[in-house]
Each structure stands twice: as structure tokens, then as C-alpha cells.
Amino acid sequence: MSYRYVPELSCPCVAYMLLILGSSGQLGKCISSHLDSIGIRYMALNHHELDVANGLVVDKALEQIRPSVIVNTAAWTNVDGAEENETSAFSVNCRGALNVALAARACAARLIHISTDYVFDGEATRPYVVDSPTNPMNAYGRSKLAGEQEVLRIGKGAFTVVRTAWLYSEHGSNFAKTMTKKALMQEPVRVVADQFGQPTNAHDLAQLIISVMDVKEIPSIIHGTNSGATTWYEFAREIYENLGADESLVSPVSTMEFPSKAVRPKYSVLSNLENAKFGLPEMQNWSASLGGLIDVIKLRVVEEGTN
Numbered sequence: 001m002s003y004r005y006v007p008e009l010s011c012p013c014v015a016y017m018l019l020i021l022g023s024s025g026q027l028g029k030c031i032s033s034h035l036d037s038i039g040i041r042y043m044a045l046n047h048h049e050l051d052v053a054n055g056l057v058v059d060k061a062l063e064q065i066r067p068s069v070i071v072n073t074a075a076w077t078n079v080d081g082a083e084e085n086e087t088s089a090f091s092v093n094c095r096g097a098l099n100v101a102l103a104a105r106a107c108a109a110r111l112i113h114i115s116t117d118y119v120f121d122g123e124a125t126r127p128y129v130v131d132s133p134t135n136p137m138n139a140y141g142r143s144k145l146a147g148e149q150e151v152l153r154i155g156k157g158a159f160t161v162v163r164t165a166w167l168y169s170e171h172g173s174n175f176a177k178t179m180t181k182k183a184l185m186q187e188p189v190r191v192v193a194d195q196f197g198q199p200t201n202a203h204d205l206a207q208l209i210i211s212v213m214d215v216k217e218i219p220s221i222i223h224g225t226n227s228g229a230t231t232w233y234e235f236a237r238e239i240y241e242n243l244g245a246d247e248s249l250v251s252p253v254s255t256m257e258f259p260s261k262a263v264r265p266k267y268s269v270l271s272n273l274e275n276a277k278f279g280l281p282e283m284q285n286w287s288a289s290l291g292g293l294i295d296v297i298k299l300r301v302v303e304e305g306t307n
Helices: 026-038 055-065 079-084 086-106 139-155 175-184 202-212 232-242 273-278 286-304
Strands: 018-021 042-045 069-072 110-116 160-164 189-192 221-223 250-253
Touching (some): 018 026, 079 139, 139 160, 175 232, 189 232
Parallel strands (some): 110 160
């Protein structure tokens, strides 16, 4: 039985245990499906139903809904687009985060805010811990870091920032789905082989976020990524292999051969070893997690059409 409720905001006030913002994104959808499976009552609002960049609307909505916990997945995620529209990226990723944090504090709700590995510069040679120095290399990273800082400033220890990376699922548009389409059509692809990170299954991250809601000691920042590390090239080869496609169709290229508007970090592996001290479960290895979801991704790709 589903306990998902999305009534008109003009209706009489109803107390919801949990509110998901940015519900139309892949992480929002994965959180919703896991909450449905365990029978937790929640409200899920997408950008059209609640624009986090509009402070007055956010204040009014949260005053009415009065959730106990808010998970803010709403974000400007177009990394290259942020280079030309940094003001717009900041309006969602920074101002929006501030609006939600202020409204959460006003209604005494706990906030779990989603951030990114792009707050780091990618110059490290070992996994970043939660208190590693931040130094974003692009506009998107700057906007997300600014949002983190506002959430932590307003929360004063009562809010949690969850950083993640290389997120994928069967929902929306993402690298895993794109490579799955190519693999099913036996298409050759050229993939960057000199950027290292952690492909993260959005379903695994959703389960971690749900676990964060129950911890007694509230962490200020945690890293939510599947364990291990790889390159985009090896990630693509793994997808081809899982689907029985010819791995030799995947060719490695350098970042220099794929210039983009936004500079990408060459190393953005996040350490999540500190999660254990809060009693949080370890997220499985990225390769095993991909293997467990690839059939679901394949089915969705086939349903949507490979063209």
C-alpha cells in the first residue's frame, strides 16, 4: 500500500512525517519508492509544486505541512549550463538551500540536504574525508558549496549535508542509462579514462538517507557513495559486460579530447568510513551495485525506446 500524499497546498493543514523536495529527480523517486516499501507516510513535491528559490512560497508551504524531516534533493544539476548561468545555479543551489534551511528551522524540522563531490578540486590522491578542504573548480561546485555552508550555518548541528557522486538509476537521464542504450545497440563509444570517482546507485543512497533519519547523533556532513573507485571508461566497460555487449566497443580517451565548459575534477573519490561511527550501514561496492540494478535499467531503457 502506498502512503504517498501530494494534496493541494491550499487544503487544511495536515502533519506529514517526511517531506521530499525535488521529487521528480532520480534520487527523489528512489527515496519515494523505498518509503513506499516500508510504509512511511510522506509528501513529495517537485519543482513545479514548490520552487525552493522562492523563499515566501517555501515558508508558507512548510508552515502548513509542518514535516518532522525534510530531504532536500532539489538542485540545479546542469554542470556545463551553470558556467553560463551561475546566477540561476546559485538561486537554486544556494538561495534555495538557505530558504529550505530557514523554513525547516522555523517549523523545528530536521533537514537532510544533498550535495556533491564537486565541492572538491580533484587534486587529491586519496579519498576525501568530510572535513577535507573544499575548493570547487566550477560554477556548479561553487553553488553547491555555498548551499552546504548555508545549511550548516542555519542548522547549528541539527541538519545534515549528504555528499554524493556519479549518481545513476533507471530514472531520468544519467551515464548508466546512456551507456545501456549504446550497449543494447552495439554502438562504439569513446569514454574519458582519466577521471576517477564512484558510480553511486541512487537506490543505495536512498536507503542510506532513510537510515540517517534514525541516528541518535546527528552528523553534520556524511559522504553517501558506493565503495570502491573507477573511471568513466571502466564504468562503461562494466555496463557493456553486464549486458553481454562487446567490451572492445568502449575506447578510452583523455579529458583533453572531450573539452567541456565546466572543468571536471580528475579525482573525486569520497571516503565514507566515518559513517560507521554514526551507526550507518556501509554502502556496497559500486560494481556489485551496478550488477544488481542493470536489468532494471535495461528494462527501463527498452520501455523508453533505444533511439
